[in-house]
Amino acid sequence: MTSSASTRVVLGRTGLSVSPVCVGTAAWGVISPEHELSVPEDAAIATVHAMLRSPVNFLDTSNNYGGGESERRIGVALQQSGIPDDLVLQTKLDRDPDTGSFGADRMRRSFDESRERLGDATVHVAYLHDPEHIGFEAAMAPGGPVDALLALRDEGAVAHIGISGGPTRMLRRFVETGLFDALITHNRYTLIDRTADELLTVAADAGLGVLNAAVYGGGVLSRAPRVTDRYAYRAASHDVLSAIDDIGAACERRGVPLLAAALQFSTRDPRIHSTICGMVSPDQLAQTLDLLDIDIPPELWDEIDELVPGRDSWIND
Template sequence: MRWSLNPLGSTGLAVSPITLGGGPLGSMPENFGYEVTEDAAVALVKTVLDSDIRTIDTSNGYSGGESERRIGRGITEYGGVPDDVLVITKVDAAGSDYSGERVRRSLAESSERLGVAPLPLVHLHDPEFHDFAEMTKPGGAVDALVDARASGDIGHIGLAGGDVHELARYLELGVFEVLLVHNRWTLVDRSAGPLLDRARELGVATVNAAVLGGGILADMTGTRTDYGYRSAPPETLRGISAMRDACRRWDTDLATAAIRFSTRDPRFATTIVGISKPARIETTIQAATADLPEAFWDELEALLPAPEHWLDAASAR
């Protein structure tokens, strides 16, 4: 193996520097711009299980559970989860229902689809789209996860979402062991800075996802204009274009820089990257370990868009 596994904070779990992001495996063309067949997804999972990537991330709600089902089939056909592989999922609402009972159903669904019990780590997913008081009331979603951990149905609980202001409220509850941020600590957006600092103060492990910004930081053509599930402001697009040119001058590419930007940050135990083609396993590992000089990073840092153009701009003020 070309790298060592990293400790995931205080959980006692270990993760590889790159985690397979399972979102594309359920086939989400509206998000990723392409379809993935079930057989292709299953084959990809089995190939990953033979690779240096030892961590898989998915969610109950990805493609209505199809991501979990396909990952579970891949695991079954492989012969089970290898001892050094960690399969992580998330609980999701069903429409507007994010009750404690819904969380319990979500856990049961995920365990059955994946063929994994107990689930070693489960995140509370996208809580920012729901009422904080409802989510945190006695017997609510957060309590249901805490109870599942106490009963041994799951090993550890994490927090995964976007809006850093809402995530900060949940982090202060003191029950989460892992924080997953997406799109908000990348080459062009640092919205999560204060949240990551607070997580470190609390002893919460941190995980970085969507470091390609939904694909725009892997786009060699310069035709994509969405970042983080919304239209990117002109300033961000100009920054990305300038970074793309800088990468060419340094004989690398923007996707490599985007992945390495995250894996070189010691705060992150692992970086989640969506992979749907076997060939991308090796290129992702190479990107995660690329040797790029400090002068290169200094040049890219000078091209960072101003904080007012980040997804959660108020966090920078």
């Protein structure tokens, strides 16, 4: 069964009560080449206001989204509207944009920059972001970024810490340390890629809050017929594109938008506490909430499972 947006789910051992969808703000910058769009400031601020009027209470950002513009715009919106008691806000600690440093000093500066931009809003979860740029061993080394994150939690600067990145085998190593409260995986558990399947089970069994992001694969799973040949921000293989076309056709035959299937594939999974969806306008927020309530017959899920491309076509890291 698909949860409606008003449902609340406990985010693993954090104890935080969150909506089944989380507003993602990765594209909220002056320009976002990776997302191939530019989000005006007034649109971003209006999206926060619309979220605060909606059943959604979960907001995701990062120090480096839009070069800091994402956090700043959230801070402006929350200053205008006030901060609801049930709002859950999370951000990510990022490497230095100029030097690439993940040093402990940089992690603290990243957190301080985020807090300054976000104003009076409480950061409930802080994540180490994209540690694949230095690898597990360097991230876990004494005096490294994980130590800095643990210190922030121990000092009470943030209540919960998480790990957010790409390669699933690396993320599993972080999960198995027992140090983290939450996990974000992206582009690796979607209609056409199940790379993160084992990771989701390991994280959920360990009691982490589990979040799945980029369920539209960068846009290729947003409509049928598709309008791009890229998946997860890179050129997709023939097998992947063929599977997307077949799944889109199956959805069309049953009168189900491909976008709804892509979203509900994640929200229906009991291991996933919330699904991060990039939203750049109040209209996109409203559309996402409507997608949650579309009835999808079990037969379509069975057909989709049969159409998933083979493991060698997945990101499979």
